[in-house]
Amino acid sequence: MTKQLGGGDPAPPATQAPPRTDLAAGPDDAEPHTDRLRYLDAATRRIARGMNLDETLRELCRAAVPAFTDTAFVHMYAPLPVGDEAGAAPGVLRLRSADRASPRDPDARGSGPPPTGPHALPAAEVVTPAADGLLSKLLQDGRPVFGNSPGVTSAAAELLGTSAPAVPPGRRLIIAPLHGRSHILGSAVLIRGPGRPEFTDDDLIVASQLATHTALGLEKAMLYEREAAIADTLQRTMLPPSLPEPPGVRLASRYLPSSRTAQVGGDWYDAIPLPGNRVALVIGDVMGHSMTSAAIMGQLRTSVQTLAGLDLPPDEVLHHLDEQAGRLGSEHTATCLYAMYDPVQQRLLVSSAGHLPPVLLHPDGRAEVLQVPPGAPIGVGSGGFESVETHAPAGATLLLYTDGLVESRDSDVLTGVEALRARLRAATSGSAPPTLEKLCDEALGALGAGDRDDDIALLAARFEGILPETVAYWYMAPRPQTAGQARRLTRRTLGHWGLESLVETTELMVSEVVANAVRFASRPITLRLLCTDVLRCEVGDDSPIVPRMRHARLSDEGGRGLFLVDQLSQSWGATRVSTGKVVWFEQPLPDTPTDG
Structure with missing residues (x-):
């Protein structure tokens, strides 16, 4: 018995099983x-x-x-x-x-x-x-x-x-x-x-x-x-494992890889604490999906972190980043947006290298697409970046994103940005503003579960600001008497803040750090005290020489200043900035548990 397959018909449709066959043919059939x-x-x-x-x-x-x-x-x-x-x-x-x-x-x-x-x-x-x-x-x-x-x-x-x-x-x-x-x-x-x-x-x-x-x-x-799996792991290891928690701002993020490719993409975001309790918010997108794109993304992200540590304005950061991309010798280009938030002055400074404009959600529910000069993408080499400043009041939220969130085969970028703004406006129309995590979910909309043509990176920052009465700031001439002046100002300020229990240790550390700054400074030094969740002291001067802690010998008359700071503070550090350096230390507030 022989049942033949479909006679002379073409191959069966994809939705049907191939026809049944019980073939037992001889060599002549x-x-x-x-x-x-x-x-x-x-x-x-x-x-x-x-x-x-x-x-x-x-x-x-x-x-x-x-x-x-x-x-x-x-x-x-x-x-x-x-x-x-x-x-x-x-x-x-x-x-x-x-x-x-x-x-x-x-x-x-x-x-x-x-x-x-x-x-x-x-x-x-x-x-x-x-x-x-x-x-x-x-x-x-x-x-x-x-x-x-x-x-x-x-x-x-x-x-x-x-x-x-x-x-x-x-x-x-x-x-x-x-x-x-x-x-x-x-x-x-x-x-x-x-x-x-x-x-x-x-x-x-x-x-x-x-x-x-x-x-x-x-x-x-x-x-x-x-x-x-390798591509996804590689991408995620190049993103920050966690976001910092700087005073005056709350952060949340999302990253969704493309569902249409197994290759790693070039989207990234970062949040970098800066001197003076400021924070840099960065988002970027290297064109293409490949290991090369991922490698360039990693190099650019590292360069941004290094440049941010110099405390440069956003347009200068992008200018140097563009120069660095040119030295990489790659034909790949990238877009990048760099924003700097100052919680004391409640201002936002933004510069863009061909990136999509951020959305600022005001406390009254308005969703504003910030007008930032786009500039040329990183790697083009034409420069021309500009920084724009805007007020960022307490309660406002800034949303940075890559084009995968707003661009698809069914809509262009402008339509996508307007749709994003509408979603955010609807999410904040209630009596109470949504949490940052909920806001990120609303921004993603249906894209979180469906097919995605491109990677999506999202960084959200809710600005809380720092009250002016919790900040004290002075300029002082680099004279031998300045250390004593700094002690008196510190004692008076801590007394006004009700932190008398910290006066003795703080005076001693301020005196040592200011005395060290006086030795090298040629211009007025700065002293700033901030009382947030910790007591933070910052001393800045115009010398790029960063102090290092060393162990003084018994016969030495000095060299114990930073050792004392290290022993008495919860944490301390020194950061080079464009105008010199800043040495800082922090102490826990009374009744605040310390680590360990």
Whole structure:
């Protein structure tokens, strides 16, 4: 009995299983061979559509059942070998997929109770083949075999999880090893019931082709998943592991990789604390998706962090960043937006290198797209960056984002920015402003769960400001008497703030740091005290020489100043800025627990 595949019709549509075939043709019958080729063409194209392991195996089963076999199940090694690495062969096969045709309708899969009969044999959930056993050798060999071949019955029984006599008699079972380019991945078992002819030698060739294309599809899916995981891990390691918590501002962020590529992108964001309790907010996007884009992104982010430490204005930071990108010798360009927030003066200074404008949410609910001169992208080398200043009142929120949030195949950037502004305005229209985390979710809208054409980076900053009465600031001439003047000003200010318990230690540290600044300064030095969640003291001068702590000898008359600061303060440091340096130290407020 011969059932031919579709006559002269073209290959079946992708949504249908290949037509059923029970081919047992002789060498002079050309039509069945043509039908086998047609069937294999449709089946292999179907298998190739799978984008992950489960999809690939599902397409194999749909292509094989019921068109070629009544039952198909696949065991795969666990863990699966990936790539070209030569490792120890895994010792466990686990059932990964199974499919059976209904005995009531051989051309349909049963959705009710499992079918019964010889073609409904069970599959072992877990198989542990012996390293030198028949099953292992059969899989190593890589060629499909009939279940009743000499010596194969016991291997088939292992896969069926039953005794050898229960293996279907005759040529009704095929074991097809799944052999990839470098590794054995598992095996496929194909079983025909008593209602159709046994497998033929030509069917063994068909099974071999199905197994080969499935194995290649599985390897492709595994490599894609591994590359996607590596790309995602690489991208996330280049982003800040956590955001700082500077006084006067609260921060939140989101990063969503593109769902349409396994390659790493070039989107990044950063928040960098600056001297004087200011904070730099940065977002950028290197054009393209590749490891090169990621490498350039990492270099630019490091350069921005270094430049931010010099306390340069935003336009100067972008100017030097553009010069650095030119020295990288790459044809890649990047957009970048650099904003500097001062919580004391409650002002925002912003400069852009071809980046999208940020959105400022005012306390009254207005959503304003800031008008920032776009400038040229980083790497173009034309410069011309400008900084614009705007008032950033307490309660306002700034949102920085990359183009993946507002641009898609269905809308342009301007439409996307307007839609973003509308979403943010709606999110803040209630009686109470949403939390930053909730605001980020609202900004993403439906993009968080759907397909994304590009990466999305998002940085949100809610400005709280620092009350003027919690800040004291003085300019003092670099004279020997200045240390005593600094002590008196410190004592008076701490008394006004109700911090009498900190007067003695703070006076001593202020005196030591100011005396050190007087030694090197040629212009007036600055002394600033800030009382936020800690008491912070900053002393600035025009000398770029950063002091280093050293251990003074018993015979030395000096050299113990920074040692005392290190012992008495909670933390301290020295930062070079464009005008010289700033030395600072912090102390916990009374009744404030310290770390450790």
